[in-house]
Amino acid sequence: MTSADRITPGTVRITLHGAEIVRPTPDAAVKLFFPLPGQDTPKLAPPVTGDVVSWYRAYLAMPDAVRPPMRTYTVRATRPNLAEFDVDFVVHDHGGPASRWASSAQLGDTVAFLGPAGIYVVPEGARxxxxxxxxxxxxxxxxxxxxxxxxxxxxxxxxxxxxxxxxxxxxxxxxxxxxxxxxxxxxxxxxxxxxxxxxxxxxxxxxxxxxxxxxxxxxxxxxxxxxxxxRRNLSEEDVGREGLRRIDAGLDPNEDDP
Known part of the structure; x- marks a missing residue:
C-alpha cells in the first residue's frame, strides 16, 4: 500500500500499488487476501487454473494455519497509468481480518488480490x-x-x-x-x-x-x-462452505440469497 486516508470516522481509503487493473463495471470488486498474524505478506492462494468452484475448493482446503483470509471489496477508483487502485474499508471494533489490517496498515504493507469482476449492466431503455x-x-x-x-x-x-x-x-x-x-x-x-x-x-x-x-x-x-x-454473523469462508455444500447436494448455491 502507498497511502491510507480516513475519509469518515469509520472508513479508510487505502491505495494499493503494483497492478494495472481495469474495472469491467462500476461495481467491480476484487478478492483481497490478507497476511495472517506474524506474516508480512499473505501466503498466496492456489492459482485459478480451471473453474472458479474448483479453485474455491482448493482455497478452502488449505490448512487454517496457512490459508490467507479473503474478503471481497469494491474497487473505488483505478489509475492504470500509476499501476494503483483504491479500496474503501469499513473499520470498527471487533472487526474481521480486513478491518484489522486496514486499521493498522502501514506504508509498504502487502496484500494479494484476484479479479476484478462486477455485475452492473444497465438494460437498454432504462431512463x-x-x-x-x-x-x-x-x-x-x-x-x-x-x-x-x-x-x-x-x-x-x-x-x-x-x-x-x-x-x-x-x-x-x-x-x-x-x-x-x-x-x-x-x-x-x-x-x-x-x-x-x-x-x-x-x-x-x-x-x-x-x-x-x-x-x-x-x-x-x-x-x-x-x-x-x-451475511450477518457469517464470515466469507462460512458463506463459501455453505455454497459448496449446496452444490454438492445438487442445489442452487444462491437459493438462500436474494
Missing amino acids: WRLLVGDRTALPAIASIIESAPAGTPLRAFVSVDDHAECQSLPGADVRWVVRDDLVEALRFTRLEDGVHAWIAGEASMVRAVRRHLIDECGLDRHAVSFHGYW
Missing part, C-alpha cells in the same frame, strides 16, 4: 436509476454515479449507522437512512417508468428490498440487479 445499499455498498454506489452518462437521473438510498458516515455524492438525489430500515424508507418513493434498480449490501436487507421492489412496487425482475455482499 433512470435507483441505487440502494448499506455502508459496504457506498464505494460501488459512488462509482456508479460517477460513471453515469451526463443528465442521467439517479436516486440513491444509503443506510448508515451515524450521520458522520455520510459522504458527498454529487450528481444524484441521495437519501441517507440513519439507523432505519431501507424498505420503510423506500415505501413512499414513487418509481417512474423506465427505472433500473441496483441493490447491494447485507444479504437479508438486499432480499427484503428486492422483494419490495418486485412484489409491492411491481418492478420487472429484469429491472433489478442485486448482490448480497455479506
